Amino acid sequence: MPTHDLAPGTWRKSSYSTGNGGICVEVATVAAGTGIRDSKLGAASPILTFGHGAFDDFLGAVKGGRFGR
16 A cells, blocks of 8 residues: 555544553544554554545444454
């Protein structure tokens, strides 16, 4: 995937993040869809990209309890 497809807008961290170095991810809209990265690594983190619509499907599945707890 070309690098410009991963150039993000603004990264957003979960409101559940405690800011104390805990496990957290950040998300941003990228040209290819939605990018997810490790908040502890920031810009150095690899970016996992979901295509348009796939991230919404993923969130719906999480909210619907399809992955258990």
